[in-house]
Amino acid sequence: MDDRDLALYPFISEASAYVGSLGFSLDRLITSRALDLARIRGKERVIQSLSGEINKPPLTGSEEGPLLIELLSYPFARILISCVDDPFLTRRYSLAEAVAAYTLLKTRDTDFLSNLGNDFGVVANPSDSHFDINFTDYIKLASSMKDLKWKLVNRKLDHGNVRIKKEEFARLLQEAVRARIQDSLPIEVPEEICELCAPHLDEIKVILDERKTEYGAGDFEAVESDLFPPCIAHAIANTMAGVNLAHSMRFAMTSFLLTVGMTVDEIINMFNISPDFDVEKTRYQIEHISGSSGTTYKPPSCDTMKTYGNCYGEDELCKRIRHPLNYYRRKLWFKSKDEEKVQDEGKSVDKGEVAASEQK
Numbered sequence: 008m009d010d011r012d013l014a015l016y017p018f019i020s021e022a023s024a025y026v027g028s029l030g031f032s033l034d035r036l037i038t039s040r041a042l043d044l045a046r047i048r049g050k051e052r053v054i055q056s057l058s059g060e061i062n063k064p065p066l067t068g069s070e071e072g073p074l075l076i077e078l079l080s081y082p083f084a085r086i087l088i089s090c091v092d093d094p095f096l097t098r099r100y101s102l103a104e105a106v107a108a109y110t111l112l113k114t115r116d117t118d119f120l121s122n123l124g125n126d127f128g129v130v131a132n133p134s135d136s137h138f139d140i141n142f143t144d145y146i147k148l149a150s151s152m153k154d155l156k157w158k159l160v161n162r163k164l165d166h167g168n169v170r171i172k173k174e175e176f177a178r179l180l181q182e183a184v185r186a187r188i189q190d191s192l193p194i195e196v197p198e199e200i201c202e203l204c205a206p207h208l209d210e211i212k213v214i215l216d217e218r219k220t221e222y223g224a225g226d227f228e229a230v231e232s233d234l235f236p237p238c239i240a241h242a243i244a245n246t247m248a249g250v251n252l253a254h255s256m257r258f259a260m261t262s263f264l265l266t267v268g269m270t271v272d273e274i275i276n277m278f279n280i281s282p283d284f285d286v287e288k289t290r291y292q293i294e295h296i297s298g299s300s301g302t303t304y305k306p307p308s309c310d311t312m313k314t315y316g317n318c319y320g321e322d323e324l325c326k327r328i329r330h331p332l333n334y335y336r337r338k339l340w341f342k343s344k345d346e347e348k349v350q351d352e353g354k355s356v357d358k359g360e361v362a363a364s365e366q367k
């Protein structure tokens with residue numbers, strides 16, 4: 008493998024041995040100014056993985072700098088993943104690294120793929136356009152594939168080997184890469200190193216929370232209604248004023264409020280403003296949305312809200328999010344940062360007052 012290969016496939020044994028031989032301490036990897044770009048790229052790897060795709064740089068030149076940045080960004084990304092230590096992030100990251108590798112592997116020749124396979128202990132003999140892979144390796148790598156074509160019964164077995172096309176072998180290697188990365192995370196990172204990474208981790212955690220929301224995992228604490236997005240605040244104001252909401256907006260508001268942690272009774276009370284209010288019917292509808300029938304409904308995205316004419320009062324923050332829940336998450340985050348700042352300023356004022364009184 009040449010230097011470019013080590014940078015593009017940093018999960019192989021040779022790449023990690025090379026990084027080890029450079030003698031960078033963990034501390035230096037995190038703090039050295041010379042490695043700023045490697046850290047930026049490492050964080051970018053993690054953030055891109057949350058969008059599903061890690062873009063590999065072209066690395067066409069022969070200068071050592073870009074290759075080293077790309078190579079060292081990988082251990083930094085692993086440190087960040089380990090500090091966050093969230094199974095969802097670890098899975099997403101491992102898969103995204105593996106998919107990025109597969110995109111490159113599809114274009115490589117059989118000798119390269121065979122060498123890479125050896126690194127994973129996979130016995131596969133290449134010929135012009137196919138591989139004969141030992142059936143036990145085949146089963147191990149193909150077991151997680153959903154498509155029926157990967158089932159062993161749908162493959163021809165010859166003297167203990169399964170014949171597969173070059174691209175199929177690359178796809179199996181993707182699975183080997185994913186498993187290697189996922190199984191090796193988290194690594195042990197001292198607390199003080201994670202603290203030094205805090206600015207990077209904050210940004211990753213915000214995006215991670217947003218992605219989890221989009222995948223249906225809500226984990227809010229206290230409900231802060233003053234931070235609700237304009238569309239939901241408007242719907243609540245209308246409800247309180249006795250205006251009848253369109254069914255789609257009623258659904259959007261109810262599912263939003265349930266996801267951020269309001270109880271069924273709290274929402275019923277919100278709707279309970281008119282004399283002919285039917286509490287049982289409303290309870291049934293809210294409980295249905297909350298999952299009593301076995302299906303938990305997620306609040307709709309901004310695109311869906313716009314399609315149904317339910318996006319109201321879009322503001323600056325709306326331009327940076329794709330889901331009303333993410334508007335709320337970001338507002339919560341901004342608020343917590345403001346509170347931290349006020350506390351820090353309070354501490355400095357306290358210290359100043361103490362110093363002034365000591366001088367008296």
Ligand code: SF4
Nearest residue numbers: 236238309312318325
């Ligand atoms: S952009 Fe999204 S969050 Fe903002 S008002 Fe429209 S639907 Fe609500």
